[in-house]
Amino acid sequence: MDAPNPKRPCLVPLGTSSIENPCSLPIAPDFNQSNIDLTISSFLSLSDLPLFSLPLSIGCSFDRVLDNVIPSIAGTSRDEFDQDRFLDRTLQLSSLLYKSTKRCIRKRATLQNSTSWPLLPELTIKVFSMLDTKSLMQASACCTMFNKCAMDRVCYSHIDLTTAAEDVDNGVVCVMIHRAGKELRSLKLGSISSSAEPTTSLLTRSCLTPLTFNHGFTGGHLRSLHLYHLRMIDCESLSPVLSACLNLTDLKIVGLISGSRDNPLEQLGLLTRNCRLIEHLFIEIYGAAGLITDSSLLEFAANCPNLISISLLGFLLNDAILQKIIKGFRRLKHINLSSSPEISGCFFRGLELCGKDSPLETLILRDCYILKESEVLLFLNSLLAGDFKYIRLIDVSNVDGLVRDGGNRTFEPRFPIEELKKQRSNVTFVAIFESQSSLSSSRFPLEELNKERPGLTFVAEFRSPSPSESDVRSPSPSSSSDSSSSSDSSSSSSSGESSDESGTEEEEDED
Amino acid sequence: MSSNKILLTSSDGESFEIDEAVARKFLIIVHMMEDNCAGEAIPLENVTGDILSKIIEYAKMHVNEPSEEDEDEEAKKNLDSWDAKFMEKLDLETIFKIILAANYLNFEGLLGFASQTVADYIKDKTPEEVREIFNIENDFTPEEEEEIRKENAWTFNE
DSSP states (O other), rough: OOOTTTTTTSSSHHHHHHHOOOSSSSSOTTTOOOHHHHHHHHHHGGEEEEEGOOOHHHHHHHHHHHHHHHHHTTTTHHHHHHHHHHHHHHHHHHHHHHHHHHHHHHHHHHHHHHHHOOOOOHHHHHHHHTOOOHHHHHTTTHHHHHHHHSSSHHHHSSSEOOGGTTTTOOHHHHHHHHHGGGGEEEEEESSSSSTTOGOOOOOOOOGGGGGGGGHHHHHGGOOEEEESSOOOHHHHHHHHHHHHHHTTTEEEEEEEEEETSSSHHHHHHHHHTOTTTOOEEEEEEEEEOOOOOSSTTTHHHHHHHHHHHHHHEEOBBBBHHHHHHHOOOOTOOEETTTTTBBBSSSHHHTTHHHTTOOOOOOOTTTTTTOOOOOHHHHHHHHHHTTHHHHHOOOEETTTTTOTTTTTTTESSOOOOOOHHHHHTOEEEEEOSOGGGOOOSBBBOHHHHHHHHHHTTOOOOBBBOOOOTTOOOOOOOHHTTTTTTTOOOOOOOOSSOOOOOOOOOOOOOOOO | OOOOEEEOTTSSSSSEEEHHHHTTTTTHHHHHHHHOOOOEEOOOTTTTTHHHHHHHHHHHHHSOOOOOSSHHHHHHHHHHHHHHHHTTTTOOHHHHHHHHHHHHHHOOOHHHHHHHOOOOOOOOTOOOHHHHHTTTOOOOOHHHHHHHHHHHHHHHOO
């Protein structure tokens, strides 16, 4: 051993003796804690010595000591065994020192973090509850404090897994629901953009089953459920789940699969049977070809008396059924039945009776192929007569124009726009008859205008399509899918252009 | 009426005179006034002057919070852009102090808005990026780290 450093208390002999006599008891009875601590601290202070400032030289010292110690044990009967034991213990010592040092570093890091992030846990949780679920998980991986806060139930109140749609599987959904517990209020799954291939989703039909666990414990707390383009989601798989969601007020399913033999309305009735509190319903069906009858409509209307907004896209509804819907749901304010090829508009006539006090605020019938100009005219005239006093937004846009009496189609319907503006100035009437693909650069920001002043804007563009664009239909599902679930009157008209000749383009507030 | 002036004093002695209507945004003051322990001047021990002045600035802009949706969307938009500019100028440290002060004063509007601002800093970022922004160190044990990595595997692929 080298000469002990004069600056340090001379405790090296103690250390030396235990190394040179490995056969002695591991801890001598009079070896107390403070002696151990002193030994350790003097060992650690070796690194302060200028002689040992180079790791290489300390390494050499270690080598020297170990090499010296091993031969000194040689010659006794148990040398092999003792050597192994000694070396093992040395390894153990160094490992313990390593772990201790790491712990110390972590503690310092934790302390440092509480300075960098001064918010109390409840405030941290408040911030986290404003994150989508994926960002929340990223945050939870930052440090122990974030991790702890991110596990609080409140953060999972509104689970939004649409931002990581390709990677979410059933297990993730299950974990998130479980973490939310009784704080679960809303759940969004799937990928919102319709261009995503449904087949890349990892979610299966049973991904929502956790909502039914424990007699529907979490399902019963759920208020809002949005499902976008989930694979194989049909009534059969959703029914049991929705039966557990008794307090659901907002249901949106984009991409519900309907068999060719199923009656979509009946399926709808089945789905909502237990959701008596439902207020907003948005369903977009793919593949409906089944005969639609109104046999279950009464039941449906009776089950959901609180329905305020309904959007049924792809349901192949006809006028008779639409009429019954409007009459059956007393509180209905917002209707979106775009892409309904069986609606001609004659349902308007039957509404006169309830027209005056009808709570109807929004009526969207985009791309209804057989919608007649004359029927819309009738409706507008009834508005002028004072009916539907609550109405704020009407949308009859259609890439193929409206049907004129006599069978051909018109792209320039004759509507009493001027009078409407005067008498019903807070109505937004959208009637765009131009295919999206022919948008020129002279696009007006009408969407923005509509949003800014939904109360006053009146917009109507008419232009016959150029011959080149024939059958490109505007992506109506995705564009109309936003308009109904919001209950305010800002329109989501897909495009706006100025009109040329017969232009009746007016923007009220452009003073 | 509401032309009453209330005097607020910060922890470092700065005084601010504001309308009662503005002061009522701070529920802590409302409670004090109801309990009649608010005299002429109200001392706010947990808020320093610079932060208090910012909070009052925000409260003044928001004193007439429009409750109806359809009314005046333009005013709403203007207010929103004022809010955005207000936050843009502030560094993270100040935003944290504002959150703590708004929490103490029980000023829900600003508390929510400032919290959302911090949340926006975190949104859509990887853990490394978040650590960098907020000067946070990784204090997980290797075992914890491994477990978290497994749990969060689905968030990594992007």
